[in-house]
Amino acid sequence: METALTRLTGVEHPIVQTGMGWVSGPRLVSATARAGALGILASATMTTEQLRHAVREVRSRTDAPFGVNLRADAGDARERVRIIVEEGVRVASFALAPSRALVSELKDAGVVVIPSIGARRHAEKVAAWGADAVIVQGGEGGGHTGEVATTVLLPQVVDAVDIPVIAAGGFHDGRGLVAALAYGAAGIAMGTRFLLTSDSTVPDAVKARYLAATVRDITVTAAVDGLPHRMLRTDLVAALERYGRARALLHALRRAAGFRRLSGLSWAAMLRDGRAMRHGKDLSWSQVLLAANTPMLLKASMVEGRTDLGIMASGQVAGLIEDLPSCTELVDRVMREAGQALRALPPTAWSTGSPAP
Known part of the structure; x- marks a missing residue:
C-alpha cells in the first residue's frame, strides 16, 4: 500500500510505531523496521551517548529506515540533532513543537522532520516552518493528550495543511487504517498496540495489566x-x-x-x-x-515492572487489545485486515456508473 507516508520515509507500510519513553528502544524499533513499518526510537530517556549507541544497535539489526523522537525543549536538543545527522537517521520526530532553527538544521541535512501535534494551529505552525509531515494525536491517545477526539481533529488538520498527515489516537487494526485513509491521512501511528507485542521489552506483569484493562x-x-x-x-x-x-x-x-x-x-x-x-x-x-x-x-x-509504584501511559485502545503478537505478525495482520475492509465496502454509485442518489 503506497501512500505519501511510504514515499516520504521509504517504508513499506503506512504504519508508524511511536516513540515511547523506556519502551521504544532498539529491540522494538528494529523489529518494527524489519516488519516494514516506521519504528521511532524514544531518546528523551537516554543520554546522548546512549542515543548514539541505540541508533547504531538498530543499524546493526536492520537496513530499513527508522526515526528518532526528540524533546524540542531539552537543553541538549542540538547535540541530539547532530547525532541524528551524523548517524544517518532517516526521520526525526518531536514530542513537542520544534523550533524553526531545529527544523531547518535537520532538513538541510536531508532528515525527514515529522513533529507530533495535538491542535490544528500547531500543525499550521510547523508546516510553515518546513516540517515534512505531522503526526496528529487525538484525545484517545496515551500519555499527554488533548480533549479533541481523533475523528474531529484529523479532518481539521488534513484540511489545514498541504503536507502528509499521520493519524494517531485509537488505532490498533486494519479497519482503523482504512478509516484514517478515508479521512485523508497518509497512514496511522500506534503506541499502545506496539507496546503490547512480544518484541516490546516491557515486563510481562505490566503487559498483563494492560491486557486485563x-x-x-x-x-x-x-x-x-x-x-x-x-x-x-x-x-x-x-x-x-x-x-x-x-x-x-x-x-x-x-x-x-x-x-x-x-x-x-x-x-x-x-x-x-x-x-x-x-x-x-x-x-x-x-x-x-x-x-x-x-x-x-x-x-x-x-522497566522495573513495579505497577504499584509506576504509572502506565495508555491509549483507550488498550481496552480492545487481547494478544501479544510479534511486530511482523502485527503489521502483517493490520495490512491484511485493511485489504479485507476495503474489499468489504459496498459497491458505490460512482463505481458502477449509475446516478448518485
Missing part, C-alpha cells in the same frame, strides 16, 4: 504532573488524586531525589527546570516536581 480502566488525570495525561487507573493514580498539597509535595520530593540520581542533575538545575515548566501554568510545586521526574514514574513500571 477495559476501556473504563483508562483515565485522563492531571494529578501526576498538572497536565492531562492518559494512563491506566491504578491505586497510585487514585492516591495522587486524593493527596493534599503537603502529602503530594513529600511524594514528589522522593521521586525527584530518584530522578536526580539517575539523571545526574543538581537540585539547583531541577529547580531551574521546574521554574521554566511552571511558567504560564497553574501548577503547584509538587506537580512541577512530579512533572520533572515523570520519567521515573514511567521507568518504575515500564
Whole structure:
C-alpha cells in the first residue's frame, strides 16, 4: 500500500510505531523496521551517548529506515540533532513543537522532520516552518493528550495543511487504517498496540495489566504532573488524586531525589527546570516536581515492572487489545485486515456508473 507516508520515509507500510519513553528502544524499533513499518526510537530517556549507541544497535539489526523522537525543549536538543545527522537517521520526530532553527538544521541535512501535534494551529505552525509531515494525536491517545477526539481533529488538520498527515489516537487494526485513509491521512501511528507485542521489552506483569484493562480502566488525570495525561487507573493514580498539597509535595520530593540520581542533575538545575515548566501554568510545586521526574514514574513500571509504584501511559485502545503478537505478525495482520475492509465496502454509485442518489 503506497501512500505519501511510504514515499516520504521509504517504508513499506503506512504504519508508524511511536516513540515511547523506556519502551521504544532498539529491540522494538528494529523489529518494527524489519516488519516494514516506521519504528521511532524514544531518546528523551537516554543520554546522548546512549542515543548514539541505540541508533547504531538498530543499524546493526536492520537496513530499513527508522526515526528518532526528540524533546524540542531539552537543553541538549542540538547535540541530539547532530547525532541524528551524523548517524544517518532517516526521520526525526518531536514530542513537542520544534523550533524553526531545529527544523531547518535537520532538513538541510536531508532528515525527514515529522513533529507530533495535538491542535490544528500547531500543525499550521510547523508546516510553515518546513516540517515534512505531522503526526496528529487525538484525545484517545496515551500519555499527554488533548480533549479533541481523533475523528474531529484529523479532518481539521488534513484540511489545514498541504503536507502528509499521520493519524494517531485509537488505532490498533486494519479497519482503523482504512478509516484514517478515508479521512485523508497518509497512514496511522500506534503506541499502545506496539507496546503490547512480544518484541516490546516491557515486563510481562505490566503487559498483563494492560491486557486485563477495559476501556473504563483508562483515565485522563492531571494529578501526576498538572497536565492531562492518559494512563491506566491504578491505586497510585487514585492516591495522587486524593493527596493534599503537603502529602503530594513529600511524594514528589522522593521521586525527584530518584530522578536526580539517575539523571545526574543538581537540585539547583531541577529547580531551574521546574521554574521554566511552571511558567504560564497553574501548577503547584509538587506537580512541577512530579512533572520533572515523570520519567521515573514511567521507568518504575515500564522497566522495573513495579505497577504499584509506576504509572502506565495508555491509549483507550488498550481496552480492545487481547494478544501479544510479534511486530511482523502485527503489521502483517493490520495490512491484511485493511485489504479485507476495503474489499468489504459496498459497491458505490460512482463505481458502477449509475446516478448518485
